[in-house]
Amino acid sequence: MRYIAYILALLAGSALSFEGAIYGELGKTIGQLETSFYNFFVGSIIMGLLWVFFGKGKLSYTVEAPKWSILGGLLGVVYLTSIVISVPFVGVGITMVAVIIGQLVMSMVIEHYGWLGSKKTRINKEKVFAVISMIIALVLIN
Amino acid sequence: MSIVMILFTLLGGITLSAQSSINGAFSRKAGTIETTFLTFITGTLFLALFILFFGQGNVLGILEAPKWQLSAAFLGTMYLLLTVMAVPRIGVIAANIAGIIGQLVIGLLIDHFGWFGSLVIPLDAKRSFALLFMVIALYFIYKGNKRSSEEPS
Numbered sequence: 529m530r531y532i533a534y535i536l537a538l539l540a541g542s543a544l545s546f547e548g549a550i551y552g553e554l555g556k557t558i559g560q561l562e563t564s565f566y567n568f569f570v571g572s573i574i575m576g577l578l579w580v581f582f583g584k585g586k587l588s589y590t591v592e593a594p595k596w597s598i599l600g601g602l603l604g605v606v607y608l609t610s611i612v613i614s615v616p617f618v619g620v621g622i623t624m625v626a627v628i629i630g631q632l633v634m635s636m637v638i639e640h641y642g643w644l645g646s647k648k649t650r651i652n653k654e655k656v657f658a659v660i661s662m663i664i665a666l667v668l669i670n
Numbered sequence: 671m672s673i674v675m676i677l678f679t680l681l682g683g684i685t686l687s688a689q690s691s692i693n694g695a696f697s698r699k700a701g702t703i704e705t706t707f708l709t710f711i712t713g714t715l716f717l718a719l720f721i722l723f724f725g726q727g728n729v730l731g732i733l734e735a736p737k738w739q740l741s742a743a744f745l746g747t748m749y750l751l752l753t754v755m756a757v758p759r760i761g762v763i764a765a766n767i768a769g770i771i772g773q774l775v776i777g778l779l780i781d782h783f784g785w786f787g788s789l790v791i792p793l794d795a796k797r798s799f800a801l802l803f804m805v806i807a808l809y810f811i812y813k814g815n816k817r818s819s820e821e822p823s
Contacts, residue, residue: 536755546742566732572713582703604713646691
């Protein structure tokens, strides 16, 4: 059963690369911002349906929540648009490597300081080695 | 040009990581589906404004685009659902690391074969070594996270 969970997680990651490659193509014809808009628009419809049928939480928390905690959508827009712009120029491989490095390094910093409501987890020796290996990978792939 | 693109994409990764912390904080009170729904709605609203002022493409081109390109909208949702299914069985860290490996391997394969009409970049020795170093990095991240979760904080 554990193996199936690993396969599901691998498939989840592959879905992101397929998404980047396909949106790179769509971006060339209809425009990059327009492609992001399409993704968020249809995503809203899909998630809206899931929410109507399966939502067990409290959407109304939106109006009480601290304002910084509802900025996730804007950050997601920056992420997706940067992929749509980058893929046609440098390919899916480098794009994904760069996104992953940005993501992993920033998570370490956020957790080190316990920013944005995260649990404080100090940067340790292993994480420094990880960053060095990622920089070597980025230099090799470019 | 390609250096600028890489820096720009690093920024994309940075915002994604900030997004997951922010959404994590929000979802503790509001729920996972609700958080994702809100993320998509606010993203749509921001993009609608950006397109009004800076859009140079053609939004209505969506209606004429090939359907296989439009199907990508379901891949993002698939990612979320599969991750949600995997996390309770193997934990957040293992699920994220397996996800990243899938993302990297498929990304390099798409480049190698030029699937979906993208650039063709062969998977040569240099790229294979890059993949190896990414896997080493993920191993260290796994070790590092395991060690910090064992230490009392």
